[in-house]
Amino acid sequence: MENKKPGICPVCLSKAYFWKEKTSKKIRYRIEKCDNCGHAFVNPRPSFDEIAAFYSNSEQNKKEYTVTEETIINERKKQHEETGDAHDLIKEIENTNTNKECKAFLDVGCGSGFFSKEATEKGFDVVSLELSSGKRAIAKKLLGKEPLATSFEDYDSEQRFSVILMSQILEHVVDINLWIRKANWLLAREGVLVISLPNFNSVFRFFLQEKDPFICPPIHLNFFNSKSIKLLLEKHGFRIKKIENISRIPSSVLEKRIPGLFRTTVPAWTLFANILLKIMNLFHMGMMINVFAVKKENVDNER
Numbered sequence: 001m002e003n004k005k006p007g008i009c010p011v012c013l014s015k016a017y018f019w020k021e022k023t024s025k026k027i028r029y030r031i032e033k034c035d036n037c038g039h040a041f042v043n044p045r046p047s048f049d050e051i052a053a054f055y056s057n058s059e060q061n062k063k064e065y066t067v068t069e070e071t072i073i074n075e076r077k078k079q080h081e082e083t084g085d086a087h088d089l090i091k092e093i094e095n096t097n098t099n100k101e102c103k104a105f106l107d108v109g110c111g112s113g114f115f116s117k118e119a120t121e122k123g124f125d126v127v128s129l130e131l132s133s134g135k136r137a138i139a140k141k142l143l144g145k146e147p148l149a150t151s152f153e154d155y156d157s158e159q160r161f162s163v164i165l166m167s168q169i170l171e172h173v174v175d176i177n178l179w180i181r182k183a184n185w186l187l188a189r190e191g192v193l194v195i196s197l198p199n200f201n202s203v204f205r206f207f208l209q210e211k212d213p214f215i216c217p218p219i220h221l222n223f224f225n226s227k228s229i230k231l232l233l234e235k236h237g238f239r240i241k242k243i244e245n246i247s248r249i250p251s252s253v254l255e256k257r258i259p260g261l262f263r264t265t266v267p268a269w270t271l272f273a274n275i276l277l278k279i280m281n282l283f284h285m286g287m288m289i290n291v292f293a294v295k296k297e298n299v300d301n302e303r
Contacts, residue, residue: 007043009034010176011232016043020210022217029217031210039228040200042221045174048153054218067141075112075138086118089194089290093163094122096241096292097192102162106186108152109169113139116147124163129155152179160188167196171220180236187295193238195291199245201225203285226284229291238293245286247277 006015014036022029033040046054105124107116112135116128120143128147130136140146148155153175164183173179183193198214199205200223205212214220224232226243233240280286 037228040223090118104161242292245281246288247286
């Protein structure tokens with residue numbers, strides 16, 4: 001594997017060399033890493049058909065969903081632990097969005113719909129996209145309407161949006177340049193693109209290497225750091241307004257790992273863990289990256 005010719009980084013077009021190999025369902029995936037921007041990616045890329053087959057055969061999509069209040073509570077807790085507080089993110093989007101007259105909001109890969117719901121409550125006119133039937137069922141219960149069952153590649157609209165949100169979705173994408181180029185085309189002038197994704201430069205990834213849970217092809221195909229996501233957005237006509245690292249370890253995780261006799265020390269351990277996480281974030285080595293980017297005034301990409 002390591003003797004193969006280097007690939008080309010999809011972000012900066014520099015040479016990318018073999019980094020690691022990971023096996024999933026008896027299929028070996030080669031992961032390459034760019035020496036210039038540090039972006040890592042699965043190469044060769046699986047086809048759209050292979051990805052669709054993988055998801056259609058997944059256990060999650062085979063389940064029959066009966067959505068209850070308990071389902072929504074559990075999903076909200078899971079979403080908060082994995083992607084952060086919807087209220088805080090939408091509030092930051094409001095602060096970044098300077099086009100107050102346009103309230104059109106596109107939530108790409110909306111999942112269970114918590115970000116869409118928060119944006120709707122803030123007065124945005126939200127269009128949600130979600131391929132997972134199970135997630136759509138939960139979102140329909142939450143939003144009162146079902147998200148569109150379409151991929152971003154297939155989504156077509158003459159509408160221009162003031163905000164496009166891609167939360168925990170760009171790492172799954174086969175063609176990242178197509179997505180960012182299309183986002184630019186769908187945004188109104190000075191429109192805001194918000195992207196949240198795992199940080200390839202996190203402390204945990206450095207220690208765990210390919211055993212990091214976010215290194216999971218073919219579910220995740222792209223592994224960004226702050227530099228590579230910034231370069232990708234700037235290449236397609238965006239101006240970076242803010243990049244932040246977000247890290248969290250739920251107290252429930254610590255409780256499970258601390259023996260019963262020492263459970264009273266959980267608050268102290270939680271405080272200590274949060275201090276360490278904040279230090280990681282300051283050095284851009286946190287668990288997640290949130291990026292807020294604005295479409296440049298003089299840029300209007302073709303589709």
